[in-house]
Amino acid sequence: MKLKWKFSLDKWLRNDKVMIVVSLIIAIILWAVVLDNAAFEGDKVVEIPVNVSLTNPIAKEKDLRIITQSLETVKVTVTGPYFQVSSIREEDIELRINTSSIYTAGYYQLQIEAAKVGNKNFTIESLSSGTIGLQCDFWEGAKEFAVQTDISGITVTDESRYRLGDPQLDASLAGGIVTVAGPKAVVDQIVSIVARVSHTGAIADTQVYEAPLIALDQTGNELDLEQCEISNSTVTVTVPVLEYRRVDFQYSLEHVPAAYANRTGFLTVTPAFVELWGPPDTIQQFADSIQNLGVFDFDHLTPANADRTISLNVPSAVKVIDGSTAVTVDFDMDGFATRTFDLTLSESNLEILNQPEGKEIRVPQPLLTGIQICGPERVLSSIKESDLRVTLDMKGNTASGASRYEARVTVRGRNDVWTYYGEDAAGYELYITVQ
Numbered sequence: 001m002k003l004k005w006k007f008s009l010d011k012w013l014r015n016d017k018v019m020i021v022v023s024l025i026i027a028i029i030l031w032a033v034v035l036d037n038a039a040f041e042g043d044k045v046v047e048i049p050v051n052v053s054l055t056n057p058i059a060k061e062k063d064l065r066i067i068t069q070s071l072e073t074v075k076v077t078v079t080g081p082y083f084q085v086s087s088i089r090e091e092d093i094e095l096r097i098n099t100s101s102i103y104t105a106g107y108y109q110l111q112i113e114a115a116k117v118g119n120k121n122f123t124i125e126s127l128s129s130g131t132i133g134l135q136c137d138f139w140e141g142a143k144e145f146a147v148q149t150d151i152s153g154i155t156v157t158d159e160s161r162y163r164l165g166d167p168q169l170d171a172s173l174a175g176g177i178v179t180v181a182g183p184k185a186v187v188d189q190i191v192s193i194v195a196r197v198s199h200t201g202a203i204a205d206t207q208v209y210e211a212p213l214i215a216l217d218q219t220g221n222e223l224d225l226e227q228c229e230i231s232n233s234t235v236t237v238t239v240p241v242l243e244y245r246r247v248d249f250q251y252s253l254e255h256v257p258a259a260y261a262n263r264t265g266f267l268t269v270t271p272a273f274v275e276l277w278g279p280p281d282t283i284q285q286f287a288d289s290i291q292n293l294g295v296f297d298f299d300h301l302t303p304a305n306a307d308r309t310i311s312l313n314v315p316s317a318v319k320v321i322d323g324s325t326a327v328t329v330d331f332d333m334d335g336f337a338t339r340t341f342d343l344t345l346s347e348s349n350l351e352i353l354n355q356p357e358g359k360e361i362r363v364p365q366p367l368l369t370g371i372q373i374c375g376p377e378r379v380l381s382s383i384k385e386s387d388l389r390v391t392l393d394m395k396g397n398t399a400s401g402a403s404r405y406e407a408r409v410t411v412r413g414r415n416d417v418w419t420y421y422g423e424d425a426a427g428y429e430l431y432i433t434v435q
Contacts, residue, residue: 042082043125047073048090048114050097050132058103063139067183067227070133076114080122092117093124097132105137105185137183142231145193147176147213151239153200154207162204163277165240165319169195173235178213182228189217195235203241206279211237242277242319245287249273249327254297257375259416268330269293271322278318286318293327298418299426302374303336338420339380341371343388343409350390352432356398360435364402368428371409375417387412392430402433 050071054064076093078085096113109131114124149167156162169176178193195211212234215223249269253261260266274290276283290312308329314320343349344367355361368390373380392407406427409419421427 041079042085043077043079044085044088046076046078046088046090046093048076048093048095049073050095050112052097052099052132052134054099054102054136056100056103059099059136062103064103064105064136065139065183066134067137068135071112071129074112074114075128077125077127078122079125080120084121088120088122092120092122099134102134102136106135108134108136110134137185140182140184140187142179142181142229143187143190144177144179145190147173147178147235148192148194149211149237150194150196150214151237154197154239155202156241157202157204161244163242163244165242165277165279165317167195167197168238168240170236173232179231180215180225180228182225186223186225186228189223190215191218192216195237197237197239203239206238206240208236208238210234240279240317243280243283245276245278245283247274247276247287247291249293250291251293251329252295254295255299255418256296257298257416257418266332267296268332270328270330271324274312274324275321276318277321278315282315282317286315290327293329296329298374299421300423301331301418302338302372302420303331303333304338306331306333335376335378336374337377337380338372338374339383341373341383341385341388342367342369343371343385343390345390349386349388350392353391353393354395356394356434359398359400362433362435363430364433365431368407368409368430371428372420373409373411373417374420375414379414379416383411383414383417387414390430392432394432398434400434402431405430405432 050069050073052066052069054060054066056064058064074095078088078093094115094117096115097110099108099110102108110133112127112130112132114127116122116124147169149169151164151167154164156164180187180190180193192215194214194216196214197209197211199207199209213230213232215225217223249272251267251269253267276287278286293310296308310327310329312320312325312327314325345363345365350363352361371388373383373388389410389412390407391410392405394405397403397405406421406425407430408421408427411417
């Protein structure tokens with residue numbers, strides 16, 4: 001008789017009794033493995049951050065701080081049962097560094113000890129480093145520095161036409177001041193804080209750059225501010241490009257006596273010209289505004305008030321090369337003076353122009369007083385009242401009644417004297433009656 005047996009996995013998996021037996025066997029095997037591993041020794045390397053603080057009360061009182069430390073982490077090797085070691089984390093190990101003896105600035109080399117935290121079963125075998133170096137210093141509070149600029153790498157494209165203006169710092173940097181706090185050994189060495197523009201090359205118009213702030217010592221060497229606290233690490237620097245202008249001063253004369261009209265050196269302007277540097281958008285406008293010094297009218301000049309000082313009112317953005325802030329106008333009137341006359345008017349010394357026809361003209365004011373004649377003293381001393389002539393022009397005013405006119409006075413036969421009428425008048429007040 002021949003037996004036939006056919007294996008069916010599906011039937012086995014559907015057989016509850018069989019599955020119970022199989023599960024029991026697997027459980028026994030796993031339990032044996034766990035027991036075996038529990039007795040197995042393993043090791044692990046755990047990286048622990050190094051957190052150090054100064055504990056001496058004097059150090060705290062004087063604000064002594066750790067500026068740098070030679071280690072940021074230490075690798076700790078531990079051993080123990082495998083299932084324990086595999087679960088160890090950095091919080092299970094404590095690094096101990098005794099800083100109680102540190103109360104003054106300096107460099108210290110201290111021992112590092114490691115200890116277990118908690119109840120886990122493991123042993124600390126070794127540390128990657130058994131010591132740590134600490135650089136300690138007293139903390140210097142915020143100290144103010146005026147920021148300077150360094151644009152030494154920048155030039156202009158055409159030096160005959162352009163030049164660099166004074167660099168301007170970002171307006172948000174109040175007063176151009178930054179503060180630096182940090183280790184006393186570093187802060188005490190700072191002589192200047194410089195905004196150094198790294199750009200090099202020639203420019204033809206205003207440019208804006210971002211510049212880092214650099215601390216320099218007294219020899220010009222750069223200091224490391226990594227451990228310091230600085231209120232600004234970078235600033236914006238505007239580098240203006242200025243254009244050149246030369247302004248030759250001009251003026252005009254009115255009512256100048258013929259003897260002085262072309263006399264060399266009679267009028268001197270100092271300086272005769274100015275050379276300017278300024279932003280393109282303001283330099284031409286300013287140059288145009290100062291070129292003409294105005295009109296010098298001898299009707300309003302006396303030897304005592306002839307000289308003038310004219311302010312240039314230079315805008316802050318414009319630079320005058322020689323530093324001039326004003327122009328002086330000097331008249332060569334040494335030996336000049338003013339002489340006052342009173343003149344009785346008559347037909348011989350009064351000329352009335354453009355008289356209306358068919359009307360009678362009367363002068364109710366027979367005496368013209370306070371006539372001021374200016375010129376060289378030697379000439380004035382020789383002038384007589386009879387040398388004076390009064391001219392009055394009635395053009396445009398022929399109405400009947402009394403009217404006021406401005407009468408001009410000349411000296412017969414003299415071209416080297418003039419009449420002063422006051423600060424703004426063009427003649428002396430004289431009344432004429434038309435009937």
